[in-house]
Amino acid sequence: MIRNQECRQHGVSRRSFVRTLGVSATATAILSWNGPRAVARGWAMSLPESERPLLLHNNENPLGPGPSALEAMNVSLGNGRPAANYSFNTADLAKAISKVEGVPAENIMVGNGSTQLLRTATQVFTSGSKPLVSGAPSYEECVEYAPLCDAPVEMVPLDTSMRLDLKTMAYAAKGAGMLFLNNPNNPTATLHSPIAIGDCIERVLGASDSTMILIDEAYHDYVTDPSYKTELPRAVNNKQLIVARTFSKAHGMAGMRIGYVVAHEETLEKMRAWHYGLSLNVPALAGATASMLDQGRIAKERARNTEARDFTLDWFRSRGMKATNSQTNFVFVKTGKPAADFRDGCAEHGIKVGRNFPPYEESWARISIGTLDEMQRAADVFGSVLGLESTSEAA
Amino acid sequence: MSLSRRGFVASLGLGGGHLSGALIAARGREALVGEAWPVTAEVSVIPPPEEGEIRISSNENPRGPGDRALNALRKAFLQGGRYPTNAEPSQSDLRAALADANGCESAQIALGAGSGELLKNGVHAFTSKERYLTTASPTYGQPKRVARYLGSGVKEVPVDSRGYLDLDQMADSGRGAGMIFVCNPNNPTGTVHSASDIREFVAKVARTSPDTVIQFDEAYHEYVLDRSYESAAALALETPNVFVTRTFSKVYGMAGLRVGYGIGHKGVMEKLRKYEQIFNTNTPAVAAALETFQDKARVRSEIRRNTEARDFTVNFFRNAGYEVFDSQTNFIFVRLNRPAKEFRERCAKHNVIVPRDFPPMEKTHARISIGTLNEMRRAAVVFAEVLS
Numbered sequence: 203m204i205r206n207q208e209c210r211q212h213g214v215s216r217r218s219f220v221r222t223l224g225v226s227a228t229a230t231a232i233l234s235w236n237g238p239r240a241v242a243r244g245w246a247m248s249l250p251e252s253e254r255p256l257l258l259h260n261n262e263n264p265l266g267p268g269p270s271a272l273e274a275m276n277v278s279l280g281n282g283r284p285a286a287n288y289s290f291n292t293a294d295l296a297k298a299i300s301k302v303e304g305v306p307a308e309n310i311m312v313g314n315g316s317t318q319l320l321r322t323a324t325q326v327f328t329s330g331s332k333p334l335v336s337g338a339p340s341y342e343e344c345v346e347y348a349p350l351c352d353a354p355v356e357m358v359p360l361d362t363s364m365r366l367d368l369k370t371m372a373y374a375a376k377g378a379g380m381l382f383l384n385n386p387n388n389p390t391a392t393l394h395s396p397i398a399i400g401d402c403i404e405r406v407l408g409a410s411d412s413t414m415i416l417i418d419e420a421y422h423d424y425v426t427d428p429s430y431k432t433e434l435p436r437a438v439n440n441k442q443l444i445v446a447r448t449f450s451k452a453h454g455m456a457g458m459r460i461g462y463v464v465a466h467e468e469t470l471e472k473m474r475a476w477h478y479g480l481s482l483n484v485p486a487l488a489g490a491t492a493s494m495l496d497q498g499r500i501a502k503e504r505a506r507n508t509e510a511r512d513f514t515l516d517w518f519r520s521r522g523m524k525a526t527n528s529q530t531n532f533v534f535v536k537t538g539k540p541a542a543d544f545r546d547g548c549a550e551h552g553i554k555v556g557r558n559f560p561p562y563e564e565s566w567a568r569i570s571i572g573t574l575d576e577m578q579r580a581a582d583v584f585g586s587v588l589g590l591e592s593t594s595e596a597a
Numbered sequence: 598m599s600l601s602r603r604g605f606v607a608s609l610g611l612g613g614g615h616l617s618g619a620l621i622a623a624r625g626r627e628a629l630v631g632e633a634w635p636v637t638a639e640v641s642v643i644p645p646p647e648e649g650e651i652r653i654s655s656n657e658n659p660r661g662p663g664d665r666a667l668n669a670l671r672k673a674f675l676q677g678g679r680y681p682t683n684a685e686p687s688q689s690d691l692r693a694a695l696a697d698a699n700g701c702e703s704a705q706i707a708l709g710a711g712s713g714e715l716l717k718n719g720v721h722a723f724t725s726k727e728r729y730l731t732t733a734s735p736t737y738g739q740p741k742r743v744a745r746y747l748g749s750g751v752k753e754v755p756v757d758s759r760g761y762l763d764l765d766q767m768a769d770s771g772r773g774a775g776m777i778f779v780c781n782p783n784n785p786t787g788t789v790h791s792a793s794d795i796r797e798f799v800a801k802v803a804r805t806s807p808d809t810v811i812q813f814d815e816a817y818h819e820y821v822l823d824r825s826y827e828s829a830a831a832l833a834l835e836t837p838n839v840f841v842t843r844t845f846s847k848v849y850g851m852a853g854l855r856v857g858y859g860i861g862h863k864g865v866m867e868k869l870r871k872y873e874q875i876f877n878t879n880t881p882a883v884a885a886a887l888e889t890f891q892d893k894a895r896v897r898s899e900i901r902r903n904t905e906a907r908d909f910t911v912n913f914f915r916n917a918g919y920e921v922f923d924s925q926t927n928f929i930f931v932r933l934n935r936p937a938k939e940f941r942e943r944c945a946k947h948n949v950i951v952p953r954d955f956p957p958m959e960k961t962h963a964r965i966s967i968g969t970l971n972e973m974r975r976a977a978v979v980f981a982e983v984l985s
Binding site: 257262265267272279282285288314315317350456478483484489 | 684853874
């Protein structure tokens, strides 16, 4: 009951999904709330793994934090007292990032997921007279936050190959406060080459010495295209460039809330004037530091994701459905069915898939990549929902 | 589990780094929780070492969260890959539990990475260049800083000679304000206002400035012993434009985990929650908060502990002839008749860390957080020497 109700909420936007859950689905679960007993209600975590709902809707890492991160998180609690102390210290994490990514620690700023940093940048660099420019569809955080700063938003549709239209975006950025580029782009999973990104940056810089460019590289670790390059190094020296990263994806720490940006020190100074610094928790700082230094695990995670992604893409393509060239931990597929119908159909079988992404919601769906086992289980359901083949689950 | 937690941590720190990794590989992830970090074992909190720094500067709880919360954290780490909306328990479960405890709907509960985030969102949502902030002086400073950044005006109303907020003046100053910030009990003065004072204040503002929002910051709510006090939460639920913020950072000992919440009238919460970052609390902290929220025995013992250490500290200063404001919190505000800076620097030489300045009273008063009784006894020896 509860599960189905929660699944049905996915017709609405991500934000209202969470808000609605707060009052409807959970309210049902909590009707009989009288303390810890309600916590022990029939949660999915208590089911055998093969029967748990598959969460393929938020681009999470199905494995969670790695062993070194888990260990560091546990150790960080000490005798309990460290958990009672405000966590101001980001120095160790900045050092670890600096070591791995080769950017100076003083150019790194840590936040409550990259989300908080995206919001901070939007607050600081856009306003009523300085619009935000974004692709459509692209990751929505800045677009959703801009109205809270009274900033107008200009959305540039994707090009015919479902990639960010970088030339039009650069043009639209004239006079803007900030241009948001998500590379690879969520939800289309598509990647831009360093040449295309570099060209876009040059155009924006050539037109204005104040327009900021925020490049969100949340899915950086999942890219397998050898032509790809991060823009982190360029952000160190360029006052108009900010590059965001997160521990929510390949590092498997979405629930820990930690991410970072790399930017020029003057840019970070401006962001700090607004940024709420007390947003970081002690275990997340320790876990992220350990995870950053454990790059072997990231390489393994990339290989694991690639295998499950390839399986999923092959499954759809071999059945005649188009999919974009995914460079992330999700795929964007033309199922030919409205995303809402596909989503509801999957939900009937305990699988959550992505929300609507207009203007593609009539025939495209975003599906996050779980483990290979999970994707094999999901593929049976996809086949049944799309009426392609009868499966044991449909029978 | 024969190894004490401390011993285990120590051995991990000494190059046993692969232990838990090996455990996971060999036994599955649950082994990490079940064995290496006992979920059910009674592990008493280890007192801080006799030597070393005494940190009584940030009004932190010296014990940390209880074992129930710690165990919930360790279990929830395994779900660290799930956003707080998808984990079990989820942030919606926490919202629902808080709503249930207060007899309101989940939509009337805002969550934050600590209540600080909600203070910030409140100023963002309800003040502007046209609508100023009224606050006290001295009081918790964050709302003023946020207002300044936004270009909102700020009016400050001084506390009275005993460290109490001047609620009557604040209501007058708040006529036409976007928001009035009321910290009750007040940080840094430690004083609390009675339920009837608060009701009178709310009624006056509703009468004279009905569009003005009132935010009550009740971070220290649980530590209050004064029987005339009552949380403004019930009042907020029935009064338009009023909301209350609370935190898990103080009595629950979770400052390093970042969970706070707001509660209030439907309309005001709808506006406030527009500013709420979708994922701001974190998955383990949500689990710990739900657990500790039920742990009434822990809260009671923490209040007892704080009261004992606070009474000792207050008596120490009063016996030495210094005026101490009535503290209803886990810190005290003392009239030392000398600059806080001088006191702070001299204490620091003895490894006792006391807080920053609280203008406009920094020339005469200092705030001191309450640590364990043991720490306060050691600190008192230092205070005696520093003040002599």
